[in-house]
Amino acid sequence: xxxxxxxxxxxxxxxxxxxxxxxxxxxxxxxxxxxxxxxxxxxxxxxxxxxxxxxxxxxxxxxxxxxxxxxxxxxxxxxxxxxxxxxxxxxxxxxxxxxxxxxxxxxxxxxxxxxxxxxxxxxxxxxxxxxxxxxxxxxxxxxxxxxxxxxxxxxxxxxxxxxxxxxxxxxxxxxxxxxxxx
Amino acid sequence: xxxxxxxxxxxxxxxxxxxxxxxxxxxxxxxxxxxxxxxxxxxxxxxxxxxxxxxxxxxxxxxxxxxxxxxxxxxxxxxxxxxxxxxxxxxxxxxxxxxxxxxxxxxxxxxxxxxxxxxxxxxxxxxxxxxxxxxxxxxxxxxxxxxxxxxxxxxxxxxxxxxxxxxxxxxxxxxxxxxxxxxxxxxxxxxxxxxxxxxxxxxxxxxxxxxxxxxxxxxxxxxxxxxxxxxxxxxxxxxxxxxxxxxxxxxxxxxxxxx
Numbered sequence: 001x002x003x004x005x006x007x008x009x010x011x012x013x014x015x016x017x018x019x020x021x022x023x024x025x026x027x028x029x030x031x032x033x034x035x036x037x038x039x040x041x042x043x044x045x046x047x048x049x050x051x052x053x054x055x056x057x058x059x060x061x062x063x064x065x066x067x068x069x070x071x072x073x074x075x076x077x078x079x080x081x082x083x084x085x086x087x088x089x090x091x092x093x094x095x096x097x098x099x100x101x102x103x104x105x106x107x108x109x110x111x112x113x114x115x116x117x118x119x120x121x122x123x124x125x126x127x128x129x130x131x132x133x134x135x136x137x138x139x140x141x142x143x144x145x146x147x148x149x150x151x152x153x154x155x156x157x158x159x160x161x162x163x164x165x166x167x168x169x170x171x172x173x174x175x176x177x178x179x180x181x182x
Numbered sequence: 183x184x185x186x187x188x189x190x191x192x193x194x195x196x197x198x199x200x201x202x203x204x205x206x207x208x209x210x211x212x213x214x215x216x217x218x219x220x221x222x223x224x225x226x227x228x229x230x231x232x233x234x235x236x237x238x239x240x241x242x243x244x245x246x247x248x249x250x251x252x253x254x255x256x257x258x259x260x261x262x263x264x265x266x267x268x269x270x271x272x273x274x275x276x277x278x279x280x281x282x283x284x285x286x287x288x289x290x291x292x293x294x295x296x297x298x299x300x301x302x303x304x305x306x307x308x309x310x311x312x313x314x315x316x317x318x319x320x321x322x323x324x325x326x327x328x329x330x331x332x333x334x335x336x337x338x339x340x341x342x343x344x345x346x347x348x349x350x351x352x353x354x355x356x357x358x359x360x361x362x363x364x365x366x367x368x369x370x371x372x373x374x375x376x377x378x379x380x381x382x383x384x385x386x387x388x389x390x391x392x393x394x395x396x397x398x399x400x401x402x403x404x405x406x407x408x409x410x411x412x413x414x415x416x417x418x419x420x421x422x423x424x425x426x427x428x429x430x431x432x433x434x435x436x437x438x439x440x441x
Contacts (some may be wrong), residue, residue, distance in 0.1 A: 004255075005357070006332040008246050013237045026245050026252075034255045044328050099224040106231045113235055131197070132233045135334040135413060139200050163232060166226050 004033070007050060011057055014133045018061045018125060020068045026080035032060040054134055055144045058126065065122075092170045094177045102151055105171040124159035126154050183211045185218050192225055198336060237273040242307060293356040295385040295417065296399045296406045299375045302353055303404065306364050307371035313364055315390040316352030318323070321348045334413060335361050335378045336434060343433030344426065345372060358384050367430065379415045380392035394430060398424045407431050 016023050036043075036056040043052055098105055117125060124143075130141045138156075142149045171177035188211045194200035195208050198305045204370045241363040250256045305311035315326045324337035330352045338347040347365040354360065358381040363374040407418045416434050418427040 010237070012245065017236060026249055027251045029245075033249060033255065037255065041298070046328055046376070050332055095356060099331045101226060102228045102231055106235060110271070113232075117236070126379070129236065132236045152198075156197075156325070160193065178185070 004053065007053060010133050010135070011053065014054070014129050015057060015061060017129050017133065018058075018065075018112075020065050020118070024064050028055070028060045028064050034055040035060070044055050048140065050134065050135055051136065051140050051144055054130065054136070058130075058144060076173075093174055095164065097177050098164070098168055098171055102167075104176050105167055105174075108174065108176075109167060112166060112170040113163070116163050119166075120162060121155075123151065124145070124162070125157045127155040128159035131156055140150075183207045185215060186208075187209075187217070188212070188218050192222060195222070196226055196229060197293045211390050231368065232326055234282070274389065293384065293386045295355065295382075296401050296408070296419075298355045299373070300404045301354070302362065302403045303371070303373040304389050306362065306373055307420075312365035313349030316349040318346065318348055320347060323347050323363060326350055327352070327376075331359060331361050333359065335376050336411070336414070338363050338374070343430050343432045344368070345374075345433070356384050367420065367422050367426055368372065372418060372421045372422055372427065372430060372432065375417040375419065375436075377415045379410055379413050382415050396428055398428070 006121075010092060011029065011074055012025065015028050015047070016022070019028060032053075039056075043049065046116060117128070120128065126145055127141055130136050131138075134141075136144065138149055138152045141152045168177065184210055186392055188208050191200065191204060191208060194204065198205075212222060244277065247256070301317070302311075306313065313334045317323050317326070320338045324335070327350050339345045342369045345365050346367075347363055349365075350361065350363050351358065352361050355377065358377055360375050360377045360381075362376070365374075396407060399406045399408070402421055404424065405427055407417055407423045407424055409429075409431050411431075411434060416431055418431045418434075420427060
C-alpha cells in the first residue's frame, strides 16, 4: 500500500488512456492489483516498484483490449537499431504556427487528442503513455513491454509525430490555425 | 552538427537519453544556432503541454477506494468507521497539543523549502546525518535513487559541471518525499535535492516553478539555487557561489543513459 499510494494518479491515467473500454478502468486496475498482490512475494524490496506494478497493469490492459479488439492493431515494426528520425510529415507552416502558440489548440483538443492516442498502434501508444504518464526511461519501458530499446525509440518518435500531426489537423479544421498568405 | 541532425535527435535530447557525446554536440549546436535553440524550446513546451493533457484529470479517490476494497487491500468503509472516529479524536488532541507547544513562531520556516533543504544540507555536510548510500559512481547513485523513490529522478550532474558525487539518500521535506545527492564542488560540500514538481504546492513562499527559470536565494551563509527540470523541482544548496551552483543545477540530468 505504501508503494502504491504515490502511483495511483499515474496508474489511473495510464489505464484511462490505454484502455479501449472506458467503463473497465476500475476492473482493470482491480485485476492488476490483485495479480500484483498475489505475486508480491516475488517483488524484491528496494527494486523498481514502479516498473513492476506498471507491468501488471499493462498486461491487464492487453487482456482487456483483446476482448474488444475492434481496431486494427498494426503489426509491430521490426526492431530499429538506431533512433528513428524526427520526421515531420506535417503541414510545416501550420505546425510552426502551433509551435508558436500552442495554448488555444491544446485547450480544446481533449477529444481529438484522445482519439489520436487511440489510433496509434499498440506499440506506439504503450511507449508514449509509459513515457508521458509513467515517466519511465527508455530502458525501463523496454523492460516493461519486453521489446528492444530500438523499438521504444522508434515508437516514441513516431507517436509524438503522429500526435503533432493530429493537433495540426484539429487546429486547421477548427479554424484555430490558419496558413498565413504572403 | 547541422540543424537537421540536431533536430532529428530532439527526442533523445528532450528525454535525457542517448550518449554523452551526442548531448555535448547538440548543446554546442544550440549555443550557436538561435533558430534551433528556439525550435527546441518550443518543441519542449508543446511536449510538456501534451504530457499535462495526457496525465489529466486527477485521480479519483472513490475509484481507488473501490479498487482497493475489492482487491482486499483495505477494509470497507463501514468496518473502518470506528478507526475514523478514533482517528479524528486523536487528530484533535494532537492539534491541541501542537498549538499549545509550538506557538505561532514555530510555524515560521517549517515549510520553507530553502530553509528545510538548507538544514538538511548542513546535517549531511557536517556528518550529523550519515549518507544512506555512499558511492562516487554516478551510475550507482542513480540506480540507488531510482529504486528508492516513486517519482522520476535523474543522474547526478556531469563531472564537467564540477560536481563530484559522494552519496545519496531520501528524506521528507514538510512531509513531501525528496531525494538528495550529496557531493562536493572543489572541496565545498554541495547537496542537490530533487522532488516531484507537484510537491511545490506544499511549501510556503514557493519559488517560481516555470520550466527553465532559475531562482537564487541566500539563507544565512548558504546559497540555494532552484529550478524546474522536466517534472522535478531541483534545489542545489551549498556555500559555493551561486553561479557555480547554477552550473550544477543546469547540468543535473543531462547525463544520458549509458555513461
